[in-house]
Amino acid sequence: MKIKVLGSSAGGGFPQWNCNCPNCDGFRRGTVDALRRTQSSLAVTTNNADWLLVNASPDILAxxxxxxxLQPARAVRDSGIAAILAMDAQIDHVSGLLMLREHHCPLPLYATASVWQDLSSGFPIGPILSSYCRIERRQIPAVGGDGATLAIPFLTDVKVTALALTSNAPPYSPRRNSPVAGDNIGLVFENSATGKRAFYAPGLGVIEPHVMAAMCSADLLLIDGTFWTDDEMIRLGLSSKTGADMGHLALTGTGGMIEVLDTIARPNVRKVLVHINNTNPILRERGPERAELERHGIEVAHDGMQFEM
Incomplete structure (x- = not known):
């Protein structure tokens, strides 16, 4: 099983097009040592030919x-993307579907019932694409306490489990502030032959017991690293909302992600932060925050980062 980080940034990418925060401004001026990043997405394969695209970001063409x-190789019209899985209906995770409208056949899309509802109403990508390539709906079963197992045919010997995460529906959703199980999910990828597991959760605000169990049993954690502090956006004058308000557990502070990751003692586990906001100081390659992460054995994902399991 091969896992590739296509995009490691939160919504807006890095640098964000309209942002003059210290990170974005410093990057443009050449005074901040950091890597350009596209918006959050992952790709998984077992044969190097057919890939599951996890979240279709606005940066999918790049x-x-x-x-x-992921490029055409087998026919005049072709793609290495064999299917897409939407973990939620947030714009930065699904609007890339519109960029794939020229696909040569209907796009297989795995999504929960609540995500599909949003993509059929509040943000009607499904109806829009019905005039183009169309979407072939593959429903993710109801995600109970033990999660839901998905059958993805081309991921040979890989068990995929979807876990419900406590989260709100997108701001545009008719169900905003009335969340249901399935609005946001985490994913466990398990290689049936080796028993190796990866847990992917780019949007994680609450560490519930079933989430902690998945984290503790994983050999690779690709986990929410959106904000350094909970009040990051407020202090910078960019928002009135905390990280928790936006559904993200900050890295620092009591009960923060660093503290949670420190409790995971599985031998040789890799702890990698994804979905990093443009304001987060860990983007600075040689900053004190990056050094702090290194002391805790935590890595920062970058676009193109790859893992073999």
Whole structure:
């Protein structure tokens, strides 16, 4: 099983097009040592030919251009993307579907019932694409306490489990502030042959017991690293909302993600932060915050980062 980080940034990417925070402004001026990042997305394969795209970000065309595995190779009209899985209906995770409208056949899309509802109403990507390539709906079963197992045929010997995460529906959703199980999910990828597991959760605000169990049993954690502090956006004058208000557990503070990750003692586990906001100081390659992460054995994902399991 091969896992590739296509995009490692939160919504807006890095640098964000309209932002003059210290990170974005410093990057443009050349005074901040950091890597350009596209918006959050992952790709998984077992045969290097057929890939599951996890979240279709607005940057999907740039991500395809940067990853030859996803480019056409077998026919005049073709793609290495064999299916797409939407973990939620947030704009930065699904609007890339519109960029794939020229697909040569209907796009297989795995999504929960609540995500599909949003993509059929509040943000009607499904109806829009019915005039283009169309979407072939693959429903993710109801995600109970033990999660839901998905059958993805081309991921040979890989068990995929969807876990419900406590989260709100997107701001545009008719169900905003009335969340249901399935509005946001985490994913466990398990190689049936080796028993190796990866847990992917780019949007994680609450560490519930079933989430902690998945984290503790994983050999690879690709986990929410959106904000350094809970009040990051407020202090910078960019928002009136905390990280928790936006559904993200900050890295620092009591009960923060660093503290949670420190409790995971599984031998040789890799702890990698994804979905990093443009304001987060860990983007600075040689900053004190990055050094702090290194002391805790925590890595920062970058676009193109790859894992073999």
């Amino acid at each position: 991500q395809i251009a940067s990853n030859t595995e």
